[in-house]
Each structure stands twice: as structure tokens, then as C-alpha cells.
Amino acid sequence: MELLVQSLSPWLEKLPFDWQDIEQFGHKIECKKHHVIFRQEEKADAIYIVKKGRVRLFLTSEDGREKALTIIGQNGLLGECGFSSSETYLTGAITAAPSVLLKYPIRTFEGFLLDDKKKMRQWMELTNLKMNILTKSSLQLSFGPSRRRIIESLLHLALTFGQQDNEKSFIISITFTHQELADLVGTTRVTVVNTLNKLIEEGFLLKKEKYYKIPDIYTLSNYK
Structure with missing residues (x-):
């Protein structure tokens, strides 16, 4: 029988990415559950690697309501939208479990990507996953x-x-x-x-x- 799973999982865990050679350059942050990492439309000045735990990305409406988008697990990235010309975070990020993050100045992390094609591919793959999840989520919410x-x-x-x-x-x-x-x-x-x-x-x-x-x-x- 066919297994009918028609949309991408919003839980991005067990990601097959390798950031080990740049971990030493990150500032280690240990966060309790429900710790706000950044808020929507704040100035995007840092990129985060999720070393351990889970982080929920969400949007906030004008009247303060929140809509969860995805949950990022180990080896995922947070805040990479800051590479765009908007220079602000497009979503908020809050820990969904006790977590350990590695924080990098945004231009420092951008330099790592430009110097290493493998890391650039990892960033592109994760960005593509998030885009597909948003697209599928919009379709499901509509129909x-x-x-x-x-x-x-x-x-x-x-x-x-x-x-x-x-x-x-x-x-x-x-x-x-x-x-x-x-x-x-x-x-x-x-x-x-x-x-x-x-x-x-x-x-x-x-x-x-x-x-x-x-x-x-x-x-x-x-x-x-």
C-alpha cells in the first residue's frame, strides 16, 4: 500500500550537515526552553547553528498572534535570512527545548560559506527545505x-x-x-x-x- 504523506515535515531534525570545522569560531550559548533568540523584524546581525535541542521559527501578526512555521533541530541554521538586503530577521525564533547554540557575526558566517562550496551547498539545501515547507504550509492552510x-x-x-x-x-x-x-x-x-x-x-x-x-x-x- 502507498504511504500518503504529501507535505514536507515541519520538524527539521537529524539534518545531515557538517559544521564541525567552524564550531570553534562560534560563541556557545546555552538556552532554557522558551528562550527568545531573536524576534521578527529585529536587525539581523548573527547566524546561529543549533548544536543541541530544538528551535521553533514563527511569525507574529500585527495583533500579536503567533504562527509556528517549522522546528529546527541539530545542525540546522537560524537567521540566515539576514544575508538578504532586508537586513532584518523575517521570523522570530524561540527554543522549543533546552538548547545549545553557536552564534556567529553574520558577515563572518557569510565568509565561511563563500570560502567553502560544501558549506554553501548546505546553506542552499536548508534554505530550499524551508521554502518548500512554507509553500506546502500555505497550500494546506488554504485547502x-x-x-x-x-x-x-x-x-x-x-x-x-x-x-x-x-x-x-x-x-x-x-x-x-x-x-x-x-x-x-x-x-x-x-x-x-x-x-x-x-x-x-x-x-x-x-x-x-x-x-x-x-x-x-x-x-x-x-x-x-
Whole structure:
């Protein structure tokens, strides 16, 4: 059976990038959960490498509401939009878990990219991933029902972080809050809770302590 996952995962973890040879030049910052790294439209003066943890990128509306865009994990970059002529951060960034970051002056990091084609390719690949996620997210918010967006997020989490029991069964091995999932898919916490409870009642999803298990990822993928 076909596994129907139609959009890119907003969780960019386990990124296959290598920044080791420039880590020594970065200023190490240890952050608790919910630490604001930078805000939307602030002057972009630094680039960050996520050494450990997870960071949520988000947009803020004029009336103060936030829309989560993606979560960046180990080896990801933050603030690279500062290379553009706008010279401001296009999003805000806040830690979604205790994190360790490496901070670089923006022009210093730009020099690393210009001197190393491999690093330039890594930056371009990550930028392309983010662009694709934004495009898919816009399409889903315009036309996709919230239930389907929640299911696709569960499938992405299983495929990215899942511990596979057998050919069809996955345990999602990271924890997340109902509000984090709601922010990422563009719906309310109540909708997320109700959808997850319904999936559990119908046997498409199981929960043991704080972890979710998908008994049959193919069946969930085809859930209408």
C-alpha cells in the first residue's frame, strides 16, 4: 500500500550537515526552553547553528498572534535570512527545548560559506527545505482540513523520530505538546486534542505514558 504523506515535515531534525570545522569560531550559548533568540523584524546581525535541542521559527501578526512555521533541530541554521538586503530577521525564533547554540557575526558566517562550496551547498539545501515547507504550509492552510494536517504531522514524526516495532508499527520517540502541534498545523489546541482522542478511540493511535504509537502507519496514512 502507498504511504500518503504529501507535505514536507515541519520538524527539521537529524539534518545531515557538517559544521564541525567552524564550531570553534562560534560563541556557545546555552538556552532554557522558551528562550527568545531573536524576534521578527529585529536587525539581523548573527547566524546561529543549533548544536543541541530544538528551535521553533514563527511569525507574529500585527495583533500579536503567533504562527509556528517549522522546528529546527541539530545542525540546522537560524537567521540566515539576514544575508538578504532586508537586513532584518523575517521570523522570530524561540527554543522549543533546552538548547545549545553557536552564534556567529553574520558577515563572518557569510565568509565561511563563500570560502567553502560544501558549506554553501548546505546553506542552499536548508534554505530550499524551508521554502518548500512554507509553500506546502500555505497550500494546506488554504485547502487542507485540520484533521488531515494533524495526521500528516503524526506520520512525519513517526518517520523522522519513530522507533519501528515491525513493518507497520512506529513509536514516536519524542514528546510534543498539544499546543506545539496546533501551532505548527495552524489550528487550535482543542481541535488537536479532539482529533488525537478520536484517533485513539478508533484504534488508529495508541498512547503509553507520554509517547504515541501508530499501530499501522499505512492505515493511518489512508485515514479520511
